[in-house]
Amino acid sequence: DPVRDRQVGFARVVTDFATFAYLADVFILDAHRGQGLGKWLVNCILAHPELQELRRWVLFTQDAHTLYTRFGFRQIDEPQNALYFRPAWKEAEQSLIRQE
Numbered sequence: 001d002p003v004r005d006r007q008v009g010f011a012r013v014v015t016d017f018a019t020f021a022y023l024a025d026v027f028i029l030d031a032h033r034g035q036g037l038g039k040w041l042v043n044c045i046l047a048h049p050e051l052q053e054l055r056r057w058v059l060f061t062q063d064a065h066t067l068y069t070r071f072g073f074r075q076i077d078e079p080q081n082a083l084y085f086r087p088a089w090k091e092a093e094q095s096l097i098r099q100e
Contacts, residue, residue: 008032011041021051023059042071057085
């Protein structure tokens with residue numbers, strides 16, 4: 001089915017595969033928003049086996065802070081609209097939740 005096989009979104013990751021990744025250009029076509037595709041796409045990226053040893057992620061967004069904070073990203077003061085993620089934060093938070 002040609003309609004079902006169309007690309008409706010994309011994202012880019014720029015990384016050194018050692019310590020750092022920049023998540024950029026996460027985009028879903030308007031007609032396909034609200035279906036969880038953006039969450040699915042970000043989850044696939046963060047779960048990719050080749051990206052598991054990274055210590056830092058960064059991204060910039062003007063309007064999707066809620067989406068990214070669900071994945072453990074935190075807003076930083078400078079530069080404006082930047083979010084930062086360290087996998088150790090998420091592990092520590094999950095550990096605290098399990099202890100409660």
